[in-house]
Amino acid sequence: MEPAYPQPLVMVDTALFTIRDERLRLILTRRKEPPFEGLLALPGGFVHAQEDADAEAAARRVIRGKIGFDAPYLEQLFTFSGVARDPRGWSVSVVYYALIPWSLLERNPSAEAFPVDGLPPLPFDHQQIVAKAVERLRGKATYSSLPAFLLPVEFTMNDLHRIYEQTIGTRLDKASFRHKILELDIIEEIPNRFRTGAHRPAQLYRLSSKVLTPFERKI
Amino acid sequence: MEPAYPQPLVMVDTALFTIRDERLRLILTRRKEPPFEGLLALPGGFVHAQEDADAEAAARRVIRGKIGFDAPYLEQLFTFSGVARDPRGWSVSVVYYALIPWSLLERNPSAEAFPVDGLPPLPFDHQQIVAKAVERLRGKATYSSLPAFLLPVEFTMNDLHRIYEQTIGTRLDKASFRHKILELDIIEEIPNRFRTGAHRPAQLYRLSSKVLTPFERKI
């Protein structure tokens, strides 16, 4: 009882988030092949039965090819499908989004990061994909440890506070934020480690060892 | 630059939730064809380029075929893929979940609803799909109007309260629940309509006219 119907092209696309200069950004890549050769677009590729166990493995392969390593946080976003989204015809794209600290990217010249609120025009339905990815990230940021995955392993309370404000897009009370985040036990002090500057040194923190995967509770 | 690779089978599966006898249930269908002919499974089918604009349209088609009308609430859940999930080979399944009041189903003899915590063994990776669907539903129930879509258009505050408790799985304070739900403005009184019984009549409510799509704020 095999279907006699033609099957669509199956691909993956990725929305790779990072934060640089206090702004939430996406990594775009310049397309080397038609269609839309030369344009900036989300990194993506076909799912290959030989190389990939599944769509997530394909996404990881695409990301490794782009930035050279695995993303600290990766999650399936949504699957886009239809005949109109790709000029080559009927297609299905399983889209993943990932969070990557800028510190891991800055020495990679192929990783160009564009502010999410000032992206160039994007081909295919990538505009729509980006909108959905940003919406998901903002939504989850409110009640999880997700934003912490945009930071390097060591960070101060203020770093974390700013990252949350940027991804959520609203102001958060300093004292309350501190309270809640510590209560949730998602981060821990690094003993005797401080960031020094021209001012009072700031305690350095890291993600709590139990929290490898994001914590879903209200921030 | 067409890919020379074989493309997988692309299908949709659906997790159709309802509540009957105070229990959260899923609609299963008996498979009429191999593989797993005769077994109970999630309703599903292939995505057909000719009939469906996209995967969501295919899901709606499957649901209409199963229950005879569109589901009041439909959302994409997740896409499952791989070579092992279907004995026919490499496949991709875009899974949707839907919420349907039992009152719309009870006269449909083909709609058999099984409690989610007492399902028969399911073929393919449907066990895994169900787990993810339940998780999503429970997660969203906490901070949205989702559970209201499991009720008929007219319901009492107690109906709603019970539905929330059942989908979330925890006890909720009656007074607080009432407060919050009314504050959120997702439901409205139906003037002069009450459910009468052997006791004090209960005010009837309906989803607020603005809320056609679920409201995402903390309950």
Add this chain to the structure above:
DNA sequence: CAGACTTATTTGTTTTTTACAAATAACAAA
């Protein structure tokens, strides 16, 4: 028809959380 009974709805109080405002701490540079 007067309770008794049962469910609906409201009220009050306590506890917890959050917001807002300000004080204190720790350092570097002047």
Add this chain to the structure above:
DNA sequence: TTTGTTATTTGTAAAAAACAAATAAGTCTG
């Protein structure tokens, strides 16, 4: 030593939630 600047803590007010119980509105029973 004083000033500047950021980090961290503290205190108080306001809001939300949990808990407990009273009141309301009907039906049913004797």
